[in-house]
Each structure stands twice: as structure tokens, then as C-alpha cells.
Amino acid sequence: MELFNVYPLWDIEPVEAKGCDIIAKDGQHYTDLYGGHAVISIGHSHPTYIKIVSEQLNKLGFYSNAVQNSLQKELAKRLGKVSGYEDYNLFLCNSGAEANENALKVASFYTGKGKVLAFKKAFHGRTSGAVAATDNPKIQSQFNRGHNIVFVPLNDIQAVEKELIKGDFCAVIIEGIQGVAGIYAPETEFLQSLRSLCDKYGVVLILDEIQSGYGRTGKFFAHQHADIQADIITTAKGMANGFPIGGVLISPKIEAEFGMLGTTFGGNHLACAAAIAVLEVIENENLIENAKVIGDYLFEKLKDNRAISELRGKGLMIGMEIKPEFDGLRNRLLFEKHIFTGGAGKSVIRLLPPLCITKEIADHFIDAINDLAK
């Protein structure tokens, strides 16, 4: 059997990694400023993570959601405390798309309505409902387009109200910062007005923090920079440093009913241990503060780079709009300088490094991109 060929692959195979350093099969070292797509939050092979996950594997890797699981309860408690959403309830699943899928379902059950408002250029995942709320027809099939989704431009509050006033929406779903689109942040005032409109029209506000959350922007969730509370928050990626897990944080005003949601693997013992280890390291090593400090440093150092026409984002979620004359810069960073970065469309390079990135690693990147932009 061959693999179903859906990924354009680089001819590099990582076999070992530590912190922000990746070693490939041919022995070459690479600096990881991509974090495997914002997944490696605490750095590769962190000793605390290895200890907690391997101890759990030696005890119990999995049992189903038909029995008590104190690790889930511990994770919920710790996540509530570190995120400031202490009185919310947590549903655990296995990925970002699945978290959004469950969030949309909960909003629809709660309101008894079925329409969803999403934003142009949004990305919410590839499963049926999540991809329907993703503004990219190229990754939607006919089957996905049957959903009740309306797209409006980001930061256009009048366009939002024109839709919500119709009264048939269960939810608005919005990314804390749009990632796949190329790093576009909703304006603070827009988010605050969106919160008020959701209250006015009885619509559930879902914040997709799958890429922008877990401390990446210098607050636990990106929307917290705007000082608002969401009704539902979805999270995944950085949550367990590579172990598959997703979470849906749900306001206490929304009551659970037996059988409303469910999953076989979601919240299993190993996944919870991995997620607890991540929170332990984020807290012990002040990684949210580090994201702010190193993020600010990178913004300051990159602002005058000759190859960059615009810098967007916050903390360690950085979008660099590359001028056409420096087309191919991302590949040059990888193949000439051995630095992994993310892309978005043809002209954006995304930095989504592990939150443990040091000033020395940031300087290494700045020297490399300055050299290529000469």
C-alpha cells in the first residue's frame, strides 16, 4: 500500500528534536520556528513532559469515557485556573476541527437555531461543519456546502449586525487571530462590539483559539487582549505538545445533557497526562511571559527588514508579508539557513515557534533573514 498523496512534502525527515532544535535523518540540524504548525508549545522532548507521559503510560494509557477519570478533572481545574475561565466546563476531544464541530453543535442545541456566522478568510478545520465554516471553497466538497453558514468581512461590525438581526443564528465563530489566512487580528473594538451584539441577539460567541491560544500571543487566549469573555472557546494544537487532544471550554450558562456529545478517544489518560505536563511547564517556566518578551523583541528587530512589507500579529504568532522581489524566501530560510517557518498563501511567512524560544534563537533567525534580505 502507498500513502494517499495529499501533502506536498519537503525532502527532510526529522528523527530527533530538543527544545527548538530538530535533527534530520541525514544528521543535519534545523531551528524550529514553526513548532510543527503551532503544536510544539513547550519545546521538543521536554524532560517534565517525558517524565509525566511515560509514567502515565506505565500505569494506564487508555480507558473509555464510561468510567471515572481524575486526570480529566485535574486538567479541567488547571486549565480553568491558568486561562481565567475557572467557572467554565470542559469537553475533551482529539483535534481542533473536532473541537469546533462540538462547539457549533453545543451552540445549536442551546439556542435551538441552526445558522452560523463566520468570517471571510477564516479557517476552522476540515471536518464537515468546521470546513463549512472555513472560507475556502477549494477544500469544501458539495457535501460540506449544505451547511447554514454566512461569511462576512472581519472587522465589519455593521455586516455582522445586518445578519444577526434576522434572528436565526445560533453562533458566531471567530479566530482569536486568523492564522491560516496569514495572521490577521480582529480589532479590539470590533471584538468588544461583537460580544455586545451576541448578547443583544442571544447568539453564542465561539472563539477559536486553536492556533492563537495557549499563551502564544502573551495572554492565555488571544481574545483576552480585548478584555472580553467568550461563551465557548476551542483549543487544540499546543495543548499537549504534539499528543492529539482538543478541548471545548463551555460557559456555565449552557447546561450539559447526557449523550449530547461523546467520543471514544477524547480525554484519554495519556492525552490528559500530556496536557497536564504542558500546563505544568507553561507555569513553571513563565512561557506566556516569554512569548510576550521574545515576541516584542522579534517585532522590533524585524520591523525594518528589507524583505518585509508588513508585520502582523502578536507575541509569537507573527505574519511577515514578503515583498514580491523576495519570493522564495521561506524555502531559502529552510534550505540555506536550516530554519523551519510556516507559510500562508504565496506571500506570507508565519512564525509559530515553541514558546520556550530564547533571545539567542531569535537573534539567529534575525541574522539569517537579514542576510537573505541584503
Ligand SMILES: Cc1ncc(COP(=O)(O)O)c(C=O)c1O
Ligand atoms: C484556527 C484553527 N482552527 C482549527 C484548526 C483545525 O485543527 P486540526 O488540524 O487539529 O483539526 C486549525 C488548524 O490549523 C486552526 O488553525
